[in-house]
Amino acid sequence: MHDILAEIALLSESLQNRNMTVAYADKLIRRCIIFIDNLKKKSGTKCLEARVAIKEGNFCGVTLIENIKISSINPRQLLTSVTNNLKRRLFTTIPSNEPKSTSGSVRTNSKQEEYDTLLKELNVLERDQWPSEKPPGFGETGIERVCRVFKLTGSEIKNGYRDYLEDSSRVSKELNLLFN
Structure with a gap:
């Protein structure tokens, strides 16, 4: 989650630049999607830190206790959901109030x-x-x-x-x- 939020924060800050153009904004959003999608194949630095902490049972001097009642998030599903949401926010020429085409x-x-x-x-x-x-x-x-x-x-x-x-x-x- 931290790796995803860091990437989205970077994107957000970049998009707030006064000199931003539509073409460059589109490029940045697509780059962010690729980066987040790539996290499915190669974990980010914070994810790797979390895995080490779980394995050692200790994070920054705090002992981690396994809680069976708490279910973990499926990371692949989370990454897919985030990339799909970003893709839906890409610029488009189709008005949002236009009915969906049945022909596809x-x-x-x-x-x-x-x-x-x-x-x-x-x-x-x-x-x-x-x-x-x-x-x-x-x-x-x-x-x-x-x-x-x-x-x-x-x-x-x-x-x-x-x-x-x-x-x-x-x-x-x-x-x-x-x-x-």
Whole structure:
């Protein structure tokens, strides 16, 4: 439990960063899911400490007494539950009030593709994703599509984006709408 909470605390602190973008937040959440899921195969440091304490019957000078009435948590089930809950909190293009599809995966796959495309288009806002030589009009198609998704005025934001490409240390008021 301690290993899981430490990872979620790290994720929470990272997501509170004012400069966080949707694409990077998605990456951090997915990384956290992978880390927690990996705890099924390789125990975390606190879990290993707990196992040693149980084996020795002593934790930080306190004698441990086995209590038959207390049932332990199934660690694999806990880890699966936590990762499933985190996966449900990933960004999506499906509104939460939209009824579930009975046909299943075709609709889900198209929504997943739509979401993946949105993330790729948002990458044009990430300086570390830019090529060293940016061609004229770099990223503008993606900016226009993202503006449509978020119902923002494309022409003002496009000009703000061009300014941002020239000097990425300044974010215009218009482009800041898209960042937010």
